[in-house]
Amino acid sequence: MEPGLRRLVVVSNRLPAALKNEGGEWTVKPGAGGLVTALAPVLRDRGGIWIGWSGASDPTVDVDGLLGSFSAKAGYELRTVQLTEEEVRGYYFGFSNEVIWPLFHDLQTRCHFDPGYWRTYLDVNFKFAEQVARHTGKEDYVWVHDYHLMHQAFFLKSMGVKRNTGFFLHIPFPTPDIFMKLPWRWKIIQALIEFDMVGFQTTQDRDNFVRCVRHFIPECTTEGDGAVVTVRTGSREFRAGAFPISIDFNQFANLATREDIVQKTFKLREALKHRKIILGVDRLDYTKGIPERILAIRTLLKRFPELTGRVNFVQVAVPSREDVEEYKDLRDEIDLLVGRVNGEFSFPGWVPVHYHYRNLQREDLVAYYAAADIALVTPLRDGMNLVAKEYCACNASESGVLILSEFAGAAAQMQDYAYLVNPYDLEGVARAVNRAFHWDKVDRRRMMVGLRDHVRSHNIFWWVDSFLQASFSTNLGDFPPVDTVQFEKI
Numbered sequence: 455m456e457p458g459l460r461r462l463v464v465v466s467n468r469l470p471a472a473l474k475n476e477g478g479e480w481t482v483k484p485g486a487g488g489l490v491t492a493l494a495p496v497l498r499d500r501g502g503i504w505i506g507w508s509g510a511s512d513p514t515v516d517v518d519g520l521l522g523s524f525s526a527k528a529g530y531e532l533r534t535v536q537l538t539e540e541e542v543r544g545y546y547f548g549f550s551n552e553v554i555w556p557l558f559h560d561l562q563t564r565c566h567f568d569p570g571y572w573r574t575y576l577d578v579n580f581k582f583a584e585q586v587a588r589h590t591g592k593e594d595y596v597w598v599h600d601y602h603l604m605h606q607a608f609f610l611k612s613m614g615v616k617r618n619t620g621f622f623l624h625i626p627f628p629t630p631d632i633f634m635k636l637p638w639r640w641k642i643i644q645a646l647i648e649f650d651m652v653g654f655q656t657t658q659d660r661d662n663f664v665r666c667v668r669h670f671i672p673e674c675t676t677e678g679d680g681a682v683v684t685v686r687t688g689s690r691e692f693r694a695g696a697f698p699i700s701i702d703f704n705q706f707a708n709l710a711t712r713e714d715i716v717q718k719t720f721k722l723r724e725a726l727k728h729r730k731i732i733l734g735v736d737r738l739d740y741t742k743g744i745p746e747r748i749l750a751i752r753t754l755l756k757r758f759p760e761l762t763g764r765v766n767f768v769q770v771a772v773p774s775r776e777d778v779e780e781y782k783d784l785r786d787e788i789d790l791l792v793g794r795v796n797g798e799f800s801f802p803g804w805v806p807v808h809y810h811y812r813n814l815q816r817e818d819l820v821a822y823y824a825a826a827d828i829a830l831v832t833p834l835r836d837g838m839n840l841v842a843k844e845y846c847a848c849n850a851s852e853s854g855v856l857i858l859s860e861f862a863g864a865a866a867q868m869q870d871y872a873y874l875v876n877p878y879d880l881e882g883v884a885r886a887v888n889r890a891f892h893w894d895k896v897d898r899r900r901m902m903v904g905l906r907d908h909v910r911s912h913n914i915f916w917w918v919d920s921f922l923q924a925s926f927s928t929n930l931g932d933f934p935p936v937d938t939v940q941f942e943k944i
């Protein structure tokens with residue numbers, strides 16, 4: 455079969471539909487993320503399967519029945535991997551979120567290197583690989599997503615199952631000095647090099663990975679100077695590439711100009727008395743730099759007191775991993791900081807920080823994006839950060855300013871038209887916001903048009919095509935290099 459027409463099998467921790475227990479009853483909720491939007495049509499057209507965890511650990515739930523109806527409507531098969539509560543604790547909350555997540559975001563002091571987590575991670579990866587082996591054939595292309603499932607190709611090989619495999623890491627890949635802290639570092643490298651294609655968000659991530667491989671296998675060589683290179687380690691030859699993920703630009707852009715959302719946007723601006731809106735939208739996670747951002751707003755009001763009463767900082771924090779102690783502590787820290795800053799600067803009729811800790815409906819999120827004059831996207835580290843791209847897609851007025859962390863993957867692509875900042879530099883962020891506040895309309899438009907053009911052309915469909923084409927192409931010269939961030943000397 456022609457390589458590009460093979461059946462696609464997507465493997466990820468979460469399925470595109472999740473089982474949720476609401477008031478004692480289990481229901482199926484379709485996922486709304488960009489990955490689902492992009493992959494669903496490919497799976498439908500070529501025929502395909504999505505393999506993942508259902509989200510339910512209760513053995514009495516009729517998982518297949520519930521997901522069967524979703525599958526029939528979606529037009530592709532879903533196969534679940536059933537996990538016990540203990541497995542979810544060790545593999546997902548433990549190894550994935552308390553070891554790999556902080557380490558790969560350069561926050562090694564937050565890691566809990568528990569050997570029990572590692573063992574459960576391997577057991578669960580083996581369980582996934584068994585399902586992949588069972589439901590796929592030699593002609594299929596198996597595309598594995600993210601750090602939860604780095605051992606898929608390795609276990610398939612150990613079972614003697616030959617499959618063409620690709621892996622995409624959605625989070626950053628750290629530099630060797632950080633990666634080497636991982637007690638199971640060699641095992642992870644050994645597992646990753648078993649994929650035929652290993653994809654990253656940025657060139658920097660790809661190069662960090664290759665440097666780590668070289669630490670263990672000094673004879674490792676690379677060939678190519680574009681986004682995708684061929685890596686040879688003696689026993690193995692595989693590809694490693696940079697594929698910056700994106701969003702469905704048109705979906706966001708169309709929503710932002712829909713009449714009811716235009717009304718919502720106007721009402722939001724009216725409620726905030728048409729002051730300039732500075733917006734932050736994040737999952738509540740310590741990698742997102744929310745406390746630092748609130749402190750930067752405090753610095754802004756101290757250094758530029760003339761902005762008092764003229765701006766509103768709106769921070770939306772979407773609840774996440776609420777059972778984990780560190781996330782509870784972070785929530786308390788943010789509550790406290792918001793209270794402090796508001797206590798320090800508010801006066802009758804004005805509070806500087808509007809803080810919303812909740813899940814927003816897509817329509818409300820788009821209205822916030824469309825209403826915001828400045829988006830403050832300042833993660834301490836981020837694989838890509840799709841909020842940056844969603845903001846641009848929704849900025850139909852083409853008058854907004856994107857202030858973006860140098861440490862978000864998105865910075866490499868957006869640096870020419872965004873205002874890049876170091877999120878740890880509170881004074882620098884405050885200066886950037888002040889400049890953006892005073893920025894001339896013509897300049898703002900020029901920057902936003904540049905950003906929108908880029909996200910429009912490099913959208914999520916472009917991303918899927920690039921990854922799949924690069925997996926099969928005979929000419930890697932077809933994939934031009936992806937930019938790297940240029941740090942300013944400040």
Ligand SMILES: O=P(O)(O)OC[C@H]1O[C@H](O[C@H]2O[C@H](CO)[C@@H](O)[C@H](O)[C@H]2O)[C@H](O)[C@@H](O)[C@@H]1O
Nearest residue numbers: 467468487624625699737774836837838839840
């Ligand atoms: O909530 P989880 O299931 O634990 O997943 C964590 C987050 O994963 C996704 O973010 C990552 O992928 C994005 C798209 O490639 C990337 O922009 C981001 O930097 C990565 O962290 C997902 O988008 C989040 O909603 C999940 O919460």
